Amino acid sequence: MKSDVSALEVRGLTKRFDRPAVDALDLTVRTGEFYALLGPNGAGKTTTLRMVAGLLKPDAGSVSILGVDALADPVAAKQIMAWVSDEPMIYDKLTPLEYLEFVAGLWGIASAASGTSAHKLLVSLGLETHLHERCEGFSKGMRQKVALAGALVHDPRLIILDEPLTGLDALSARHVKGLLQERVRSGCTVIMTTHILEVAERMADRIGVIAAGRLVAEGTLTELRQQNGRGDTSLEDMFIALVDTDAAAA
């Protein structure tokens, strides 16, 4: 279910801390695709996505989400987007259902529909026996699933996830991956950073590799292989080659 409007269009995005974290980055993610953003630690992946999600103000550049200028109209952009960070931020003293009720209220979702869909969402993530338990005793994987359910409960059209599979066991990771692929099939766009290259290789329609705040390679797995000049190389080998080359150039 592709559309002409890009799900995300970033132009000249720049952010400096002590040094440039994101350096005049251009990035386009098409509607309805699963996009994996890869890069070594400190490459600028999280900073880029935090600026897109409205959590960090860029020094320069523009961000457009499904045609909405996210810097000029952040509220409209946030309405159609969800952000899940690598460190699940949920309330210890709320139960998963109470947390989702809060998120649904915050996004202004009709209460009758959101209650049922929240319940279904939590069950599909394997949390059915924990619906009424406070989150304070949850493992990191369970917290991550609650955070993910919170991100999905308002039916966003763009989901941005920063390392969503960290700390999840194999079964939970499969639940999450299945849920994300289901969303993509229904027309939603997913942008995800990950260090698990196998996940990107299997799930992503396109892969972007970022290093030193710049996009150093982008395309489908086949396109990346062609760019790299070897048809049979693994994503891991390509990634290391790309990042090493960029580090050497820097």
Place this chain on the structure above:
Amino acid sequence: MSSAAALTWFARHEIRLAWREWLAMVTGSRGRRKRAIIALIAFVAIMHLPAYAVIGRFADLQAPGKPELIVITATIFLAWALMLSQAIESVTRVFYARADLDLIMSSPANLANVFSVRIAAIALSVTGMALVLSTPFVDVLVIGGGIRWFSAFGVVVVIGLSAAAVAIAITVALFRLIGPSRTRLVAQIVAAVIGAGFVIALQVAAIFSYGTLSRFTVLTSDAAAAYAPALDSPLWWPARAAIGDSMVLSWLLAGGLMLLGAVMATFSPKFADTVVSVAATTRTVRRGPRATAFRGGSRQQALRAKEFLLLRRDPWLLSQSLMQLLYLVPPALLLWRSFSESSTAIVLITPVIVMAAGQLAGGLAWLTISGEDAADLVATAPLPPSRVIRAKVEVVLISIGVIFAPLTAALAFASVTQAIVTALGIIVATVSAAAIQLWFRVQAKRSQFRRRQTSSRLATFAEAFCSIGWAATTALAVTIPIAAVISGTMTAAILAATWKISPRRG
């Protein structure tokens, strides 16, 4: 490493941790150690003035009679109650907040020895803090009454040792009685009640007997002297030891050490079991299943509902609110008595209420405005930051309103003017506290509440000065209105100066 060497090493480790925790509490960040020590010395030096005002007249005391012994004993008991409150807090933290328990439990060290050291470290830190705080008072007594008063430091040590021992016994008993999951909340409430209870009980007795808020009225009354035991009773030993009776002091020190030793011998071997039970059972708090249909409402309503729910489930807030409410019991009683008889003491209610409102509002404002566990979620929600802040400030105002409205309404029956002044004072004190939190806001987890005061010393002092200032202004408004204008202007100036130097200005 021999067993003795391992213990010494662990004791050093504990003392270093305690020192760094204290330093972090005082400085709020690294690299300010010198400034913190200078500030502490300055604080202790300045405290000599109020210490002289409070205790200076007792320096010459040689052969105390019953009234003096009652006052000294009550003061020592109050200090002990406060130390006990502090010690319960420290013990609870050892169980719930130390990140190294897994490491210790999985090490080949003798756990009974390790926890003995940890218990001793609690006693040492509580005693150390008590010694620092008591120094100005003992100094004043030594300067005015001679070196015999140095024995008061010995009494402080006894207070610290015995308070730590009793705190450990109470906390472990709570674990056994009500289980680990409830102990944290109950221990905090017990600590708050013990800390405030004695003073409040004396005030309540004073109100019933003499129609005044002064606790000394009861302690120095003929009735108290009549009920007090004979002069040679062991009840007066702490007072006699403080005055300079070295033999009694030796007995008390020996008793304190034996008590702590007995507690260590009794509870150290079981500490490991208790810690394991905390780790195993604090995890699951189930809510009763409810219908899956969510409540409707606006985004701000969702925010407010979430804040109210979290406040209701916050053990710190519950214990603090209880303490605030306990402090309000004496003025409420005074108010009740004043219905039947005219009393000028009723004027005292207004500043007490305004001060309590300001203090509680400061804590509430931090929890709602700065203490946000899901900051990213709220920041990525589709509503402007100003509306998020507005909803959070509304929660503070509504909470304070709910707590203080009944008291203000009751006050209206005694004096409408005073009730209006009190209500205005509560509103202004609450808004000031919320504004200061907004200006100095640093996003943090709610669990970091204990360190909230270290994020900005300036904000802490501003909050305290404004709360005191508005309380004084309202008291003057019902007695000397022209003076209230001056006091109010000064407090407003403090608030304006705070805004001027705040990071959020502009």
